Structures are given as structure tokens and as C-alpha cells.
Amino acid sequence: MAKSIDAAHSETSFFGDVCQFFDHAAQFTSHPEGLLDQIRSCNSVYRFRFPIRRGNGFEVIDAWRVEHSHHKSPTKGGIRYSEMVNEDEVMALAALMTYKCAIVNVPFGGAKGGIKINPKEYTVAELENITRRYTVELIKKNFIGPGIDVPAPDYGSGEREMSWIADTYQTMNPGQLDALGCVTGKPLALHGIAGRKEATGRGVAISIRECVSVAEDMQKLGLEAGLSGKRVIVQGMGNVGYYTIKYLTEFGATIVGICEFEGAIYSSEGFDLDEVFNHRKTTGSILGFSKAHKEFKNSSEGLEQECDILVPAALENQLTEHNVANIKAKIIAEAANGPTTPDAASALIERGCILIPDMYCNAGGVTVSYFEWLKNLSHVAFGRMDKRYEENANLNLVNTIEKSTGVTLDATQRSMIIKGASELELVNSGLEDTMIRSYHEIREIKMENSRIDSLRTAAFVSSINKVAVSYMNMGIWP
Structure with missing residues (x-):
């Protein structure tokens, strides 16, 4: 199969890595090369620069918005605030969003944005100015709107930035009924949705729980089924890492290692999340935590310690050909986007490890963003119409059962049975169902074809087929 120009530089670019994974999976489909090239390529890449006033002078900011695929509308993807962000990275993340949405059956095309700044070096007023100006540039080029392109938080951004975006869009589109649907990840006070903040981490934990629940697969790794007693190392204590640790602990796993940019800590007895979090909040570092048996000033050393499950929840290219031989985990759950290079992934798969791919593993965020978008378009909170009726x-x-049987329930039992579902409970139910169904859909594709070597390849096959069907239904391909 001929490779696209985009894939030709796969060894040196993040987008190239994504294309390399795509091309490997494409051989297990029967779609024509022209259609595959359409799915693989980024449809729209908007690079722009804008000035902001800073102090007594001006600073020019580099920014991007990439819409990878228009097979579904709107497109969807976060905005990354990072001094390391570049066009190649934004293209790669946009492509992953396309495949991610397809895998979990969320009807969006993929997109991504980037602003090349270090947020810590700017005041709140300057960040607001940058965010609002970025939004204006998107509006001018029709790169944002509830039916066009819907941004969300990503690395370096959060609810505050999404509020500024929503307000700017509303201001420039007066009277638009669905204006708040132009962005997700908003605070509840601005018609966000309960459970969005923790959604990605919760989804990661559910994906891991589902993976280890399959006894047949765990037997091949020499592990017992279930999360109970599983030793986990998590890289990153940001929003995704924090909630991944929280829910994995609730599900019965033991967090034996935590890695951050300043270093890593390890304890075979496990860590209490709140104790580590409070220590870092107080001291500014996870190092020096009294209950750590080992600590490493080089964060990458923390990834190489003894564990059953490794969860890279930071940035891309954390597991490479340079350190993969030292990785001891039998399961890699990619909570971050692109944390494993193609060479490292191949080495881990040859070793018999299970890789839970990023575009499925961290799809909890976009799943709940979809719920928020639906809430904004319907103008009613989930559960509001039927909670009291239920x-x-x-x-x-x-009351009927008690009267007919003579059995009286206590107050706690009555409360549990009578209670109607809240918005948070409905969101968590929808997220859990999405993650469980999607995992087994991917695994089934892998099990049905012995030539498919990994869950990542199976996930790509699943997404390629779904996107291809969408294009065919548009009448572009017969």
C-alpha cells in the first residue's frame, strides 16, 4: 500500500507516528487508497498570529486550529496552551480526535487547537486577552460554532478559559440560541455539565478495569483477573492523572508509583492520593514524601519500576526505543495522547504486553463533552424533567410492596430504592456504558483476526471503518 506524504516523515513527527499507526491498520481494511488518504489527511489547517499588549509593548502570539475530518459535524477538540506546541502536534492530536470519536461512537469530526505560550508566565488578565483574541480569530474564519467546531480544555487550559471563549462567542453572535454549545468544559454556572472535570480520568480507570476483567487475557500475562491488588504506576498528577489514581484506588488497585516533571516516588505498599497531593501542594514537589521507599530526580526512572500497570498520563513520546527495554509493566494504559512511539509499541507488543490505546483509553473527556453539548442544544439539564416523577x-x-407483603424497609433502604438519578449519576452511567461497550468492540475486532497484533490496531480498524461509512453515506465514494 502506498503511503501518504504525511506518513513519510513518521520517524520525526508526532503526526507521522499517527499516520504510521493508521497505515499499519489500513491493511486490514478493504477501502480504496483514495478514501484512506482522505481519512488520513487533515482537511483544514489554520495557522495564525496575533499581537497582544504586554506592559509597555506588544507580543506576537502563534496559534493554530486544525480540523482533521469533516465526515461528521461539528468537529471537536481541545485547545492546548503550551510553549512546546507546534503545527505537527496539533495535526496529530486532531487526527487522534477523529479516531477517538469514531471508536466511542460520538458523532463529531476531529479537531484540535494550540496557543504557543507558557500560561504560568502570564497574568490572568493577559491570559484572558489571549484567549478572547484567539476566539475572535476563530470566529472570523468560521472555525468555531455549535454546529461547526467545538473546542474544549486541554493541557494548560480549563473551565476558566472555556468561560472566556463562550462569552466572546456569545458577544459576537447576539441572539444565537445555541451559542453556549460553541465550547464544552465550561463551569456548571455557565451551563457546563456535572462530571466533566473528572471524566477523562474516570474513563481511563474504567478502561483499565475492563481490560483486567477478561480472565483469558490476564492468564496470558500471568495475572489474576480484576483490579484488586494490581500495582500501578501513574505518570502525571494533573487533572487526568489525579482522577485516574482516585478511581483506580476506589476500584481496588494499589498505586505504587507516581511520576511528575520534578521527579518520581515509589512504594511497594502503595500511596494515599490525598497525602501525596497535599504534600506537593505544600512543598511544590512530590519529592521528599515521607512514605516513599524510593525517589528519583529523573522522572523517567519512575516509569521503569516494578508494577503490573503503567499509566502515562502526561505528554506524548514518554515510552520510546530508548527506555522501552526497562519498562516492567505488563499493561500500558495510554491516558495521555501519543505517549508511546511506534517502535516502543512494537517492542512492547512483541513482549506480550497489552497496550490500551490512547484514542480509546482517554476518550472519557470527549464522551462527557458530547453530553454537555447535547445539554446546551436541548437547553435542559439531564434528569430535570423526570427525576421527581421517577x-x-x-x-x-x-408502598405497594410493603402493604402487600407486610415487610417494612428502613429509611436507608427506602432512600436507595426511591431516589431518582441526578445529572452526575446519569453522566457517569453514560460514560461507563460507553467505555465498556467500546473496549469489547475493539477487543472483538482483534480476536476475530489473528493478524491484528494489538488493541491499537484494532481500534484504528474500527475507526477507519466507521469514518469510511460516513464518507460513503455522503455520496463521495460509491
Whole structure:
């Protein structure tokens, strides 16, 4: 199969790595090369620069917005605030968003944005100015809107920045009924959705739990099924890493290692998340934590310690050909985007490891963003219409059963049965169902074809087929 020009430089670029994974999976499909090239390529790449006033002078900011695929509308993807961001990275992340949305059956095309700054070096007022100006540039070129392109938080951005974006869009589109649907990840006060902040980490934990629940697969690794007692190392204590640790601990795993940019800590007995978090908040570092048996000033050494599951939840290219031989984990759960290079992935797969691919593993965020977008378009919170009806119906049922059987429930039992679902409970239910169904869909593709070597390849096959069907239904391909 001929490779695209984009894939030709795969060894030196993040987008090239994504294309390399794509081309490997494409051989297990039967789509024509022209259609594959359309799916692989970025449809729209918008690079722009804008000035901001800073002090007594001006500074010019580099920024991007990439819409990878228009097979579904709107496109969807976060905005990364980082001094390391570049066009290649934004293109790669946009492509992963396309495949991610397809895998978990969220009807969006993939997109991504980037602003080349270090947020820590700017005041709140300057960050607001940058964010609003970025939004204006997107509006001018029709790169944002509830039916066009819907940004979200990413590395370096959060609810605050999404609020500024929403306000700017509303200001420049007066009277647009669905204006708040132009961006997700907003605070609840601005019609965000319960559970969005923790959604990515929760989804990562659910994906890991689902993976280790398959006894047949765990037996091949020499492990027992289930999360109970599994030793986990997590890289990154940002939003994704924090909630991944929180929910993995609730599911029964033991967090034996935590890595951050300043170093890493390890304890075979496990860590309490809140104790480590409070220590870092107080001292500014995870190093020096009293309950750590080992600590490493080089964060990458923390990845190489004894564990069953390794969760890179920071940035791309953390597992490479240079350190893969030292990785001892049997399961790699890619909470970050692109943390494993193609060479490292091949080495791990040959070793018999399971890689839970990023475009499935961290899809919890976009799944709940989809729920927020639906909430904004419907203009009603989940559960608002039927919560009380459900509670009254359940109460009548309980009263009828008690009267007919003579059995009386205590207050706690009655409360559990009668209670109607809140928005948070409905969101978490939808997220869990999405992650569970998608994992087994991917695994089934892998199990049905002995030539498919990994869950990542199976995930790409799944997404390629779904995107291809969308293009065919548009009448572009017969």
C-alpha cells in the first residue's frame, strides 16, 4: 500500500507516528487508497498570529486550529496552551480526535487547537486577552460554532478559559440560541455539565478495569483477573492523572508509583492520593514524601519500576526505543495522547504486553463533552424533567410492596430504592456504558483476526471503518 506524504516523515513527527499507526491498520481494511488518504489527511489547517499588549509593548502570539475530518459535524477538540506546541502536534492530536470519536461512537469530526505560550508566565488578565483574541480569530474564519467546531480544555487550559471563549462567542453572535454549545468544559454556572472535570480520568480507570476483567487475557500475562491488588504506576498528577489514581484506588488497585516533571516516588505498599497531593501542594514537589521507599530526580526512572500497570498520563513520546527495554509493566494504559512511539509499541507488543490505546483509553473527556453539548442544544439539564416523577413512581411501588407483603424497609433502604438519578449519576452511567461497550468492540475486532497484533490496531480498524461509512453515506465514494 502506498503511503501518504504525511506518513513519510513518521520517524520525526508526532503526526507521522499517527499516520504510521493508521497505515499499519489500513491493511486490514478493504477501502480504496483514495478514501484512506482522505481519512488520513487533515482537511483544514489554520495557522495564525496575533499581537497582544504586554506592559509597555506588544507580543506576537502563534496559534493554530486544525480540523482533521469533516465526515461528521461539528468537529471537536481541545485547545492546548503550551510553549512546546507546534503545527505537527496539533495535526496529530486532531487526527487522534477523529479516531477517538469514531471508536466511542460520538458523532463529531476531529479537531484540535494550540496557543504557543507558557500560561504560568502570564497574568490572568493577559491570559484572558489571549484567549478572547484567539476566539475572535476563530470566529472570523468560521472555525468555531455549535454546529461547526467545538473546542474544549486541554493541557494548560480549563473551565476558566472555556468561560472566556463562550462569552466572546456569545458577544459576537447576539441572539444565537445555541451559542453556549460553541465550547464544552465550561463551569456548571455557565451551563457546563456535572462530571466533566473528572471524566477523562474516570474513563481511563474504567478502561483499565475492563481490560483486567477478561480472565483469558490476564492468564496470558500471568495475572489474576480484576483490579484488586494490581500495582500501578501513574505518570502525571494533573487533572487526568489525579482522577485516574482516585478511581483506580476506589476500584481496588494499589498505586505504587507516581511520576511528575520534578521527579518520581515509589512504594511497594502503595500511596494515599490525598497525602501525596497535599504534600506537593505544600512543598511544590512530590519529592521528599515521607512514605516513599524510593525517589528519583529523573522522572523517567519512575516509569521503569516494578508494577503490573503503567499509566502515562502526561505528554506524548514518554515510552520510546530508548527506555522501552526497562519498562516492567505488563499493561500500558495510554491516558495521555501519543505517549508511546511506534517502535516502543512494537517492542512492547512483541513482549506480550497489552497496550490500551490512547484514542480509546482517554476518550472519557470527549464522551462527557458530547453530553454537555447535547445539554446546551436541548437547553435542559439531564434528569430535570423526570427525576421527581421517577422518585414518586418508585415511592408508590415501595408502598405497594410493603402493604402487600407486610415487610417494612428502613429509611436507608427506602432512600436507595426511591431516589431518582441526578445529572452526575446519569453522566457517569453514560460514560461507563460507553467505555465498556467500546473496549469489547475493539477487543472483538482483534480476536476475530489473528493478524491484528494489538488493541491499537484494532481500534484504528474500527475507526477507519466507521469514518469510511460516513464518507460513503455522503455520496463521495460509491
